[in-house]
Amino acid sequence: MRMINLGRNRKPLIEKSSVLMFRLDNKTIFALCDKFKIDYDLESEVLSDTTKKALIGEIKNNLENFIK
Incomplete structure (x- = not known):
């Protein structure tokens, strides 16, 4: 605390x-x-930003619903 x-x-x-x-x-x-x-693309070298953002959104929604 300041x-x-x-x-x-x-x-x-x-x-x-x-x-x-x-x-x-x-x-x-x-x-x-x-x-x-x-x-998602199993053949790609890295996970696409679109996939990451969609996954993060789903995880966030599920966590918010979990704490309600």
Whole structure:
């Protein structure tokens, strides 16, 4: 907790967002894509940004529904 107030007022932590990062193996990622019906290319060298964004959106929605 800050003892000295210098500069602008800060928002409370509850009003902010934070980044959580974790690593998943591709086998798990592909299983999640299958479960959420997200298209992916098994022959590509890297996971496409479109696939990543769709998967992140589904995971986020499921977590939000889980805590309700």
